[in-house]
Every structure is written in C-alpha cells, then in structure tokens.
Amino acid sequence: MRSKIIGTTLPVLELQLDAGDRVIGVPDQLSWMSGDISLTTSTAGGGGSGGLLGLVSRAVSGGGLFMTEFHAERGPGNVAFAAKLPGSFVEMQVEPGRGYLVHRHGFVCGTPGIEVTTAFQQTLGGAVFGGEGFILQKLAGRASAFVELSGELVTYELQPGQQLLVHPGHVGMFEETVGFELTTMRGVRNALFGGDGLFLVRLSGPGKVWLQSLTAPGLAHAISYYLPERRG
Template sequence: MKYRIIGDTMPAVEVMFDVPGECMYTQSGGMAWMSDGIEMATNTRGGFMKGLGRMFAGESLFMATYRAQRPGATIAFASTVAGRILPLDVTATGGMICQKGAFLCAEDGVQLKIALSKKFSSGLFGGEGFILQDISGKGMVFLEIDGDMVDRYLEPGEVLKVDTGNVVAFDRSVRYEIETVKGLGNIFFGGEGLFLTKLTGPGRVVLQTQNIAEFAGRIAQFIPTSGN
C-alpha cells in the first residue's frame, strides 16, 4: 500500500491499496471517505474481551476493517481534532506504548492491545486511565496528535516530567511513572493538577502541545446551562 497525509489543520491519511486483499482497520466511525472497490467488515477484532479492553483504552468495542477488492482503491481516515497524524512503521520500530485515543488506523498486521502500567498508582491517579495501548506486529500504524508534535529522545537515566494529557507515545524502554506535585500551594493554585507523568529514558517520547481534555473543560465553562 501507499499513503499520503492530506491537510495541515485537520489532517487525514489517504491510503491507496496496491493489490486486492490489502486492508486497513480503524475504530468504528473512523473512515472519512473511500472509493469503489473496498469491502467493509465490522467485528470485535480478536473477540469480545479484546474489544472490551480497547474500550478501557479509549477506543471503540467494534473495529471496522476495509479490504481492497481491486488495485488502486483508496480510503481516507481523518483526525478528530486539529493537529497532526504520525505514521509509524511498526515492523522497523517494534511498536510503542500509547495513551488512549492516540490510535487512528493501521494495517491488518498491526496488533492493538491493552497494556497495564507497571505501577498501579500510575494509572489510578494519572488522569489518562490505568490502561494504555500496546502497538506491535508488522505494518504501518497512524497515530493522532492533538496540536503540534514534539519528538524527544531521552538518554539513559534522563527524566522528563509531562502533564499527562500531553503524552502521546513512548518506547517500551522508557519507564512510565506518576509523580505527585510537591507543595500545597502548587497543588491548589498551580493549575497543573495533582500529578505529573514522569518518563525516564532511554528511548523515544512523542508529545503533543494540546491536552484535549483540558481544552474541552475550558470550553465547557462557556456553555450556558439550563439554569442560566
């Protein structure tokens, strides 16, 4: 297959299949447009329990698979918020651990499953959920970035502290923990929440400049309620 990224503000990835039988899958409702010559099938992809695990990781219970019936058929998957789309060759990189909601679409050989953080407190208090996404297998996967992307490589022992909602993905070699913000004044008046994500190298870390949950919360403040 071939692909191209279309657009800057609200990008989409458009895939062109080379041969019949090639396919892409995405969460339910993730397809933006497609040509003739593509067959769609919807299922839990791996069984009900795997589908349930994806729900906890921020994706849908059902996955839609789009299979080419003829060469040259095209299909596109669009981002849900303003930002970027990150192509990741899982065959070459070995995959990554991602935060919930980062997955956009992937080739059929890519495996998407849940990954529990090593420390229970990391997920219980981290703000983005105890369950992460483990991407492995072979093929291309496309991740959704909210806002702009920041790509960092941490040296062995190097520490990066990040607001949890700004973490997109990281190598399996990176240690992931949650650290409590120190000082009562910082906790109540600092505006950064009670916890930060602590990432320790070595390995690649992908960050995003927008925290969509925080952004949505700010917009919600301006939405009139029935009592107003």
C-alpha cells in the same frame, strides 16, 4: 498501499489501496471511501486468518470494542480518516521489540499484523479525561501504523536514566523502551484534577518520546466558561 496527508490544521489521512490490500482501523474515525472497498467489523480485528489484529483489549481503554478491516477486493480504492482535533498523523513502523505506547485515542489504523492492546489504565481525580483516568494503548506486532497526535509535536530522545515529567494529557506516544510511572506533586491545586495534588507522568530513558501540545481536557476546560450552564 500508499498514504497521503491532506491539509494542515485538521488533516485527513487518505490511504490508497491496491487490489488485495487490507487496513484495520477505528470505525468511528472513517470519513469517506471510494472504489472497491469492503468492510468487515468484529471484536477480533475484522476477521480473516492469521490474526490480523492479534490480541485486542481496547474495550476497557475506551477506544471501542470493535475494529473494522477495509479490504480492496477486486480493484483499487481509497479510505480516508479525519483528525478529531487539530494536529497531525504520524506513521510508525512497528516490529517485534520495537513497539510503542500511545494515548488512548492515538491509534487510527494499521496494516495486517498490528496488535493493539491496553497497556496501562489508572483512575485519576477530578474531571480529567472525563473521569476515565490515564490510559495508554500498546502497538505491537509487525506492521505499519498511523497515530493521531493533537496540536504541535515536541520530541525528545531520552538517554539512559534521563527523566521527563509530563502532564498526562500531553503524553502522545513513546517507544516501549521508555519507562513510565504516575507520580503526584502535592501542594499544587489543579482545576482539571481537583483536590490538592497534580498528577504527572515520569518518563525515563532510553527511548524517544512524542509530546502533544493540545489536550482534549485542556480544550474543554478553556471553552467551558462560554458554554451554557446545564440545568435540570
């Protein structure tokens, strides 16, 4: 399998599969495909033997109940996934003891052996994340995985004991060695969260952190003034 990133602002991830190659992805993010590609969709990672996706608990995370396996059966083919927001795709090598926690819509696709589970879900106040709260998915197993992050990327290598306070929407991804907890700063009013208090995520080292500059709630809030009012 070979990967290629097409474009910059709204990139497309194109995967070139040789005969026999398989990749497991999010079905609603598929943009186009060509060649001898077959699709199998199921709640267990597209079927197949050997536990291609392992344990899946994506339904409660809002990432979708079903996953699709793309299989180049008798010949080569291409599969493409388009970004939902301006940003970038990041390829990660997932290994036992070297997993990652990503934001709720971060996982795009991975090779057989990837395990995608819900790692954390916490309800937050107001209209943030559409009222669905702060959700993290965990990528584990042994595979290559592609993650979508929005806006510009800012990375930090946290040392043991070093902490970083981050707005939940800007948490893109971090290594599983990084500790995290939700905390509230009282006395700060925030239109996205409502009420008196601002939720922040405390990330604690050691480990690497990827932050994203663009958030879907922030984008929705910025353009809400220009949208027609709902009536009825």
